[in-house]
Amino acid sequence: AQSVTQLGSHVSVSEGALVLLRCNYSSSVPPYLFWYVQYPNQGLQLLLKYTSAATLVKGINGFEAEFKKSETSFHLTKPSAHMSDAAEYFCAVSEIISNFGNEKLTFGTGTRLTIIP
Amino acid sequence: GAVVSQHPSWVICKSGTSVKIECRSLDFQATTMFWYRQFPKQSLMLMATSNEGSKATYEQGVEKDKFLINHASLTLSTLTVTSAHPEDSSFYICSAKYPRGLYGYTFGSGTRLTVV
Numbered sequence: 166a167q168s169v170t171q172l173g174s175h176v177s178v179s180e181g182a183l184v185l186l187r188c189n190y191s192s193s194v195p196p197y198l199f200w201y202v203q204y205p206n207q208g209l210q211l212l213l214k215y216t217s218a219a220t221l222v223k224g225i226n227g228f229e230a231e232f233k234k235s236e237t238s239f240h241l242t243k244p245s246a247h248m249s250d251a252a253e254y255f256c257a258v259s260e261i262i263s264n265f266g267n268e269k270l271t272f273g274t275g276t277r278l279t280i281i282p
Numbered sequence: 283g284a285v286v287s288q289h290p291s292w293v294i295c296k297s298g299t300s301v302k303i304e305c306r307s308l309d310f311q312a313t314t315m316f317w318y319r320q321f322p323k324q325s326l327m328l329m330a331t332s333n334e335g336s337k338a339t340y341e342q343g344v345e346k347d348k349f350l351i352n353h354a355s356l357t358l359s360t361l362t363v364t365s366a367h368p369e370d371s372s373f374y375i376c377s378a379k380y381p382r383g384l385y386g387y388t389f390g391s392g393t394r395l396t397v398v
Contacts (some may be wrong), residue, residue, distance in 0.1 A: 197385065203317060208389040209326075210287070210370050216385050255325065268317065270377075272325045 167260045168190045174229035184243040186276045187189065188230075188256030197259035199270070200230055202252045207227045209255065215239060226250070242256045251280045284310050286378050288390025295366055302381035303361045303393045306377030307380055311356035316387070317349075318372040329374075332359050366397040 172187040189219040190196055197216050201209040213224025220232040230241045239256060285308040295301050305315060313334050315325050318326040330346075330351035332338040334373040340346045348370075359378075376390040 199386065201389075206291075206392065206394060208286075208391040209377075211386060211388070214386050255380070269328055269331060271328075274325045277323075 169273035175280040186241040199257045286390045292394040310381040315359040316377040
């Protein structure tokens with residue numbers, strides 16, 4: 166089974182500073198990888214996804230992530246943090262779970278991002 | 283596009299009663315939907331996968347008789363928490379696979395269930 170590890174359950178950065186949220190995956194096959202953001206008492210919103218095209222993926226709200234196969238990483242970055250970026254961020258990997266092509270998402274444990282004014 | 287609407291957004295019920303949560307795909311047909319449970323400050327745990335017209339596939343440790351999932355149409359999946367108890371209190375989120383041509387998943391806004 167595939168797994169996702171998010172280093173750092175809490176990350177704090179100053180407004181305007183670089184945001185770096187770490188995600189490492191384990192997979193025996195080329196994975197599909199996702200970053201989602203969750204605001205309190207809301208569902209998940211897709212930030213970006215990697216589906217074996219370009220390794221540098223640009224998403225919404227100025228976020229981007231780079232797929233590095235050699236490091237099995239898919240870290241999320243944003244050059245300049247904004248107060249509205251404060252939220253919970255989840256990295257996820259898509260996994261095929263049957264011969265019929267059924268699949269499911271496996272989530273990391275999440276990283277809470279706090280922005281310091 | 284690819285919007286999933288989940289209702290209700292929050293519900294309070296008494297112990298022993300049943301609660302139904304609906305998940306609708308508004309602008310696409312969702313052949314596969316997923317139900318997750320999220321405890322406070324924790325990640326999402328997949329409860330079950332439902333395919334339209336067939337029985338749901340439950341994850342290990344999830345009681346299928348307690349968490350009834352029905353996916354009777356291509357736009358609607360429901361999760362019924364039967365004989366709810368306080369330990370069932372949680373945040374439940376549904377998700378659907380994107381339509382053909384895209385790859386990924388879209389999520390509902392979640393339902394906060396409180397059992398008193």
